[in-house]
Amino acid sequence: MLDAFSRAVVSADAKTATIGESELAALRQYVANGNKRLDAVNAIASNASCIVSDAVSGMICENTGLIQAGGNCYPNRRMASCLRDGEIVLRYISYALLAGDASVLDDRCLNGLKETYIALGVPLQSAGRAVAIMKASSCAHISETNTPGMGGTRFNKMETIQGDCSAVASEAASYFDRIISALG
Numbered sequence: 001m002l003d004a005f006s007r008a009v010v011s012a013d014a015k016t017a018t019i020g021e022s023e024l025a026a027l028r029q030y031v032a033n034g035n036k037r038l039d040a041v042n043a044i045a046s047n048a049s050c051i052v053s054d055a056v057s058g059m060i061c062e063n064t065g066l067i068q069a070g071g072n073c074y075p076n077r078r079m080a081s082c083l084r085d086g087e088i089v090l091r092y093i094s095y096a097l098l099a100g101d102a103s104v105l106d107d108r109c110l111n112g113l114k115e116t117y118i119a120l121g122v123p124l125q126s127a128g129r130a131v132a133i134m135k136a137s138s139c140a141h142i143s144e145t146n147t148p149g150m151g152g153t154r155f156n157k158m159e160t161i162q163g164d165c166s167a168v169a170s171e172a173a174s175y176f177d178r179i180i181s182a183l184g
């Protein structure tokens with residue numbers, strides 16, 4: 001498992017080079033934006049159960065066969081596994097976002113996941129849809145663009161200092177996309 005710093009060391013070592021100007025500039029950026037990153041991780045972590053349950057119910061609303069006999073979220077045991085997987089995926093995304101590197105997500109969560117899902121008959125397209133909904137709501141929480149209309153009674157706005165979170169939000173989006181393509 002790597003983070004932004006160890007990644008810079010490993011890549012420089014692979015080239016038998018010293019840490020270059022551009023790597024240092026990128027790390028300086030990582031440090032300078034550290035608080036934004038922590039706020040973004042907090043936005044995901046403190047809304048995790050809401051983000052997951054919303055995504056799984058949205059996925060089911062669009063495809064109600066999932067909770068009927070023969071569907072992969074039927075019976076309750078499978079529904080519980082599905083919700084648990086949503087929590088797992090979101091947790092690894094929060095780790096990757098904290099580290100500024102996707103390797104923890106790749107090595108500990110995505111490695112072999114598609115094969116496991118195929119073996120168990122978990123529908124990959126539905127799983128990808130749930131991840132896509134988690135992406136939308138997580139990025140809204142990070143950017144504070146979530147609305148009471150979408151949040152309903154559980155509406156929760158993060159109270160962070162206003163600023164430009166577009167870079168950290170798009171980095172988070174890239175980790176969700178990574179999962180969707182790993183299941184594709």
Ligand SMILES: CCC1=C(C)/C(=C/C2=NC(=C\c3[nH]c(/C=C4\NC(=O)[C@H](C)[C@H]4CC)c(C)c3CCC(=O)O)/C(CCC(=O)O)=C2C)NC1=O
Binds near residue numbers: 085
């Ligand atoms: C550390 C990382 C890690 C991951 C990622 C992980 C995933 C994972 N999900 C599983 C099952 C499962 N995953 C789902 C998920 C779903 N079904 C659907 O229809 C939806 C599309 C989707 C939810 C969004 C279901 C229903 C099962 C149980 C399948 C079964 O037992 O028939 C299993 C099989 C073992 C078990 O049931 O616990 C694994 C290993 N386990 C891990 O330890």
